[in-house]
Amino acid sequence: MTAEPSPAAGLEAAFLENREKLLRFLRARGAGDAAEDLVQEVWLKITASRPGPVASPLSYLFRTADLLMIDRFRSARQSGARDRDWTEINAGDPPGVSAEPSPERRMAAAQEAANVLALLDGLGPRVATIFRRHRIEGAQQKVIAADLGVSLSTVEADLRVAYRALSEWKERSQ
Structure with missing residues (x-):
């Protein structure tokens, strides 16, 4: 009786065989320098989770990579929006404080x-x-x-x- 490979072993094998394809796919989709990090995240995700039998391991890997890239993009966009909002709210003078010098300072400078x-x-x-x-x-x-x-x-x-x-x-x- 031959033991069937576990689904994770099948995914891991597919990952190892197609790592370069995943990198090219992510770079083509705009991941740029983050492609390596995303491929590593795909590896961590498939080794940590135990999905049931996967009929098409390569499609599963590409979909996982795509979703991780979308998540990273959304996170970066939300972070940028948060930073921008914080800057807009906190830009300028603190409440009750003016950037203009006081009359005394103006007189002293003159x-x-x-x-x-x-x-x-x-x-x-x-x-x-x-x-x-x-x-x-x-x-x-x-x-x-x-x-x-x-x-x-x-x-x-x-x-x-x-x-x-x-x-x-x-x-x-x-």
Whole structure:
């Protein structure tokens, strides 16, 4: 008397023989890099469950792979929707808190900016002009030198004077 193979052994054998076909099938259906993971899930599913006799093991494997891929797609879509909804709900300012600075902070910032401008003006009109043109307007040092009729090294020296004064002012302010 010959023992008939168990249904699981039949499915496992079909899986092992057709693993590459399952991979190609899943990639063709859009699984991409997840195809390997899905094939592994198919293996785990058929080894863990004990279905009754399967008339067409290959069709059963393809259907199992397809359903697992659909489940993964739905899960990813729902996760994305959850993340998007959470972001929309929690985006922006917390309730009762404004992104706008308070009037006190605005006043302090304006006063600090006025102090910096006064410091720059105190360094002389050429140093202040060179600093503003280079750092605020974004002009190149060569262009500033040509416009003011001074050498490039003069522009660089004046910028060093401004940077040093600002650095010292920052240290005193802290």
